[in-house]
Amino acid sequence: MKLKSKYYLAWAKDEKIRKKGANGGFVTATLVSALENDFIDAALVFEKKSVYEGIPVLTSDPEVVKKCAGSLHGVPINLTRFVVEYAAKKRIGLPTKPCDARGIIEQAKRRQVNLDNIFMIGLNCGGTLHPLRMREMAAVFYGLDPDSVVREEIKEGKIFLISEEEGGEEKEKWMKIDELEQKGYGRRDACKSCTVKIPTMADLACGNWGVPQGEEKTFVEVCSEKGGAIFENAMESGYVEAEEAPGKGIEARKKIEAGMQKLAASWKERMDEVSTLSRSERFEFYVDELKNCIHCGACKAVCPVCACEDDSKCLDMNDERDSYAISMYNVLRIFHLMDSCIHCGQCEDVCPVDIPLTLIQRRFSERMQRHLGYVPGMDITEKPPLYETELRWSARVE
Amino acid sequence: MEESKGEEWEPKILAFCCNWCSYAGADAAGLERRQVPPTIRVIRVMCSGRIDPAFVLMGLLEGADAVLVTGCHIGDCHYVNANYKTRNRYEFLKEFVDELGLEPERLWLRWISASEGSLFAEMVREVTEKIKKIGPSPLRREWKK
Incomplete structure (x- = not known):
């Protein structure tokens, strides 16, 4: 059987999974099928402790995967660093939000993981809650x-x-x-202003947008060959059932995405308190906010893009005794992320002194990315521009 | 930052010069007996590609009023293509300095060859003049007397 179309409505065949998982339990069923049919060695899923707490679990036991079904909006964790640390050598499958998928692709660009080994089931994401x-x-x-x-x-x-x-x-x-x-x-600030709602950079993009009302099904977009193969296998081995998505559904999904993106753009504008400041006021704002930093390194530890580990420049060149207006740690971190920040907001979540890092990183990186014509985390073939010898052509033409 | 009155404020300018071209260019300016304002502090590096953006940023944080990045002309690099990388990084630095709220004039990139002593002297004069106009860097730190 060869996949005829790119868009499907799919659901789990197993009734138990269908009941436990959201929208027909497609994601859980596909993970279980990939495990059973030896596409992956392990699956990375969330064990729910409460609505506010989930623990990432790396498991090869299908029963555990089945137990972990369901969505958790109150656990805004980015799985990228977990994958790098514990699962870089294994073949794994995991459900990913757009920012997880983009982080994993950025790590793959930096040779921390091999994308061939990772099966990403993308989930449409309207945002998470702190x-x-x-x-x-x-x-x-x-x-x-x-x-x-x-x-x-x-x-x-x-x-x-x-x-x-x-x-x-x-x-x-x-x-x-x-x-x-x-x-x-x-929702979190980063999510309010995020414009990437459908993870087309993952292998499959799943969600309930575009599903006819009242039906417990998942809208699936096949985004890569690997995703197609695993999806096909899941249907053949009887874990998943699917039908081609109706044109109306595809339209509806696009409409929802466009609406969300418009809302995000307006939020982005509303939340950007720096844009109204003059140059010197802007300088004061940055100095004021960043001087609170206690250099705990938490933002670096969770950053899905950073791949420097413990010998990084931002830690090595930082010396508290310098007492600069802005420490080298912050300056270098912001500088190094200018081309690659994916605006996931993890840094702000973990910051113990509540520096508005989402806003600061966005201010710096967005203008650079616009200038370069580069969107990080979308395409594995595009190298981070800071490491290139030549400027990207889009920045050269002026 | 209180200077004694009457004395004119002198900017402090940090210049990174590559060993093969711009440092030799600075030398040439001296040999030709050209007047170079004493506002400049030169750091010699083997190649402009060695100038990590962190060096430039650290210079600014230490309180330099301006930082010059100089190197061989494009295509003349003694290390094949390292000054292309400099150009790429400079683009990042420019955006960073602008967004941080420093004046864009505090950052300069110039290609100066070993024989262009006059160009070097002229550049330093130009930078000094511009910096005198916009005043000391907000990051400048000085011991109070």
């Missing part, structure tokens, strides 16, 4: 005890929180995302 903000949100706006929340769901522009009351009764409450975000809650 667990601490989510707890606050549950208490303030939903009037729930944060610890009683057992499930969360995002659909149709609303955030649903489902709590379990004493006696096992479930209670569902929802609020509009827009409303929450006006008040400074809702």
Whole structure:
């Protein structure tokens, strides 16, 4: 059997998986099938501890994969560094958000992982929530005890929180995302302004956009040969069933993506408090924010693009005794990410002194990337421009 | 940053010169008895490709009012193509300095060959003049008297 089209509606054949996983359990079923049919040695999935906490698990046991099905919006972790550290030598399969996939591709460009060994099932991503903000949100706006929340769901522009009351009764409450975000809650800053919603750089791009209402199916776009082969195999070995996606669905999916991108662009503008400042005010803003840095190195440890490990220039050349206005660590990190930052916002999440790194990195890297005509993490064949001998042609023509 | 009154403020300019061209060019300026403003501090490197962007940034953080990156003309590099890399990195530095809120005039890239002593002297004069106009760098640090 050869795949005829690029777009499919697919679902898991196994009823248990279908019930546990979101949108027909396609992702879980495909991972299990890839494991059983020896496409991958291990799968990297999230074990849910609570709605605010998930632990990445590298496993070759299909039962564990089945147990981990379902989405977690409150765990905004980027898996790239986990893959580099623990699974660089193995053939693995994992579900990826667009920023995970882009991070893994950037690491592959830096020879930290081999992309041939990694099977990425991309998930459409409308954004993730910061667990601490989510707890606050549950208490303030939903009037729930944060610890009683057992499930969360995002659909149709609303955030649903489902709590379990004493006696096992479930209670569902929802609020509009827009409303929450006006008040400074809702999705993370990086997600609000992210314009990459469909991970076409992964092997498969899956999601519920474009699926007819009321149907428990997953819309799948086949983005690479490897993805196609594994998808085909999953159908042949009876883990997954699929039908060609109707034209209406493809249109609807595009429309949702365009709408999300428009919203992200407007958020980007609204959140950019630096753009209204003059040159000297801008300088003061950067110095003011970055002087709080305590050089713990957390932002570097989680950065999905950074591949320098412990002997990096930003650590070696940094000396606290220099007492520069902005430390060498920050200057070099920002400089080195100017061409490659994928705006995932991990650095801000882990920063112990709350430096608005999402904004700062975005300010620096976006203008450089525009100047270079380069989008990081999309195409494995494009080298990071900082390491090239010649300037990219798009920057040369002026 | 309080200078004694009456004395004119002198900028401090850091220049990276490559051994084969621009450093020899600076030498030539001396041999030809050309006046070069005493605002410049030269650091010799073997090639402009050796100038890590970190050096330039560190120079700025240390309080240099301007940093000059100089090297052989494109195509004349003694190490095949290293000054192409310099040009590439300079593009990054330019954007970085501009976004940080420093004036773009604080960063210069010039190609100067070993025989262009006059060009070297002229460049230093030009940079000094420009910097005097825009004033000391906001990153400048000096011991208070």
